[in-house]
Amino acid sequence: MTVYSDSMFTNELAKYYDAMRAYRDYGKEARFADALIQKHCPGTGRVLDLCCGTGEHAIKMTEMDYQVTGIDLSKDMLAVAREKAEKSGLSIDFIHGDVNDFETSTKFRAVYCLGYTLLYMTTHQKAMDFFNAINRILEPGGIFIVDFINGWSIADTWHKDKVTYSFDDATIFLSEQATLDRKNRLKHLEFHYLIDEFNGKVKTVFAEEDLRIYFEDEVGLLLSSCGFEKIEYYGDHKLNTDIKDLPEIVIVSGLKKG
Numbered sequence: 001m002t003v004y005s006d007s008m009f010t011n012e013l014a015k016y017y018d019a020m021r022a023y024r025d026y027g028k029e030a031r032f033a034d035a036l037i038q039k040h041c042p043g044t045g046r047v048l049d050l051c052c053g054t055g056e057h058a059i060k061m062t063e064m065d066y067q068v069t070g071i072d073l074s075k076d077m078l079a080v081a082r083e084k085a086e087k088s089g090l091s092i093d094f095i096h097g098d099v100n101d102f103e104t105s106t107k108f109r110a111v112y113c114l115g116y117t118l119l120y121m122t123t124h125q126k127a128m129d130f131f132n133a134i135n136r137i138l139e140p141g142g143i144f145i146v147d148f149i150n151g152w153s154i155a156d157t158w159h160k161d162k163v164t165y166s167f168d169d170a171t172i173f174l175s176e177q178a179t180l181d182r183k184n185r186l187k188h189l190e191f192h193y194l195i196d197e198f199n200g201k202v203k204t205v206f207a208e209e210d211l212r213i214y215f216e217d218e219v220g221l222l223l224s225s226c227g228f229e230k231i232e233y234y235g236d237h238k239l240n241t242d243i244k245d246l247p248e249i250v251i252v253s254g255l256k257k258g
């Protein structure tokens, strides 16, 4: 029997999320966020990690002495995050919720959303709702940082046909199928997982998602229209704003007007 997962971030898939993202350097990403925050808002000590997932950035930022609040829609991802923070002896406020509804009486001076979550905002309206929600929880002059995979890479290369992940307690076979919806600038991905946890039963999980094809100038314009200014573009976590060479990972920052 194949279990349908309504997202890539629930149940078994949350449990194995970190292992399947081992190719990412969360320490480097967090140091980059720290550098941007301190460049624009020196002295900031309290930050909001939007769509924090399993808490890797939140943990790294806490280790750099930030006071971090993380918010995520997936209870399963948050359970992993809380367990890791507890094991590391770190105090991090992980909140279950939708970023679009999040309200706070004390606004933040720095908010970041890393891990390409913007790609799940599949229309301009959804991206603008998201940016407006962030604007409401930022102090005037506060910084917002968001990353995504550039549209060319999403369209051309951003999927694996077949991959095997081998862990001590499981082997996961993943087969991905991708189709492009050029009109709506979407890439539709279908994921078929076979999860063998060496207990005599193999689980099969099917998940699918749409990723929006975004480009940096487009994201910058959307941010400007939602009350952000001093928009800057970075590539591949380098502190150089010259990104003519079309990096795979694009980071855009903006300051709340005010």
Ligand SMILES: C[S@@+](CC[C@H](N)C(=O)[O-])C[C@H]1O[C@@H](n2cnc3c(N)ncnc32)[C@H](O)[C@@H]1O
Binding pocket: 009, 021, 050, 051, 052, 053, 054, 055, 056, 071, 072, 073, 074, 077, 097, 098, 099, 100, 113, 114, 115, 116, 117, 120
């Ligand atoms: C690609 S993962 C990124 C997780 C983490 N930031 C990282 O870099 O590994 C996207 C995360 O966004 C969360 N998410 C998606 N939409 C959300 C929303 N509207 N509000 C809160 N979390 C959301 C998902 O549950 C998932 O954990």
